[in-house]
């Protein structure tokens with residue numbers, strides 16, 4: 705369960721961003737909608753523990769995220785929150801398997817090789833474990849980033865414009881995988897998007 709309460713963020717020289725309170729129950733799937741500049745990415749970064757808000761609370765599974773020390777917050781994020789960005793970033797010198805393994809090590813968790821291979825298989829990447837990011841297409845990379853986001857069995861999967869750089873077929877594939885994989889991992893899902901192809905695929909909407 706995630707709660708945001710009385711959240712406000714202030715960038716220099718622009719009006720403060722205020723976010724309506726929001727409660728995301730376990731396994732719920734939400735679209736985060738709003739016009740360009742309304743604060744979607746800002747809110748996702750705040751929920752993910754990557755950007756400290758000026759005021760208010762983010763509570764994930766009973767823990768007030770911004771009351772944690774920086775080190776505790778890094779581990780908490782690694783264990784509880786899976787993040788998928790618009791364009792996936794992988795460490796170039798490591799293969800896909802090792803990139804996913806590193807996500808567990810950073811979170812202070814043991815590497816579960818069987819689960820890495822199972823997730824890659826579920827995401828249609830069974831043969832790509834030993835490949836490097838530069839050898840994968842955008843759609844394959846986005847699927848690999850879903851595997852990486854899921855590896856630590858997070859409570860919530862957060863995706864910021866995950867389909868905007870993909871063609872129709874890959875966009876459909878990625879949104880299906882996000883919804884089914886979140887459900888089978890018992891994770892909640894938040895997808896921020898402008899993409900009309902995605903809008904009718906999740907039942908709940910939070911509007912900025």
Ligand SMILES: Nc1ncnc2c1ncn2[C@@H]1O[C@H](COP(=O)(O)OP(=O)(O)OP(=O)(O)O)[C@@H](O)[C@H]1O
Pocket residue numbers: 715716718738739740741742743744745746747
């Ligand atoms: N680092 C920053 N410094 C100053 N202002 C910022 C910064 N990042 C974002 N902003 C401003 O905060 C507002 C919200 O930005 P944000 O990226 O969260 O919006 P968004 O809804 O995700 O937009 P888009 O849909 O275009 O990606 C915008 O007005 C933006 O210009």
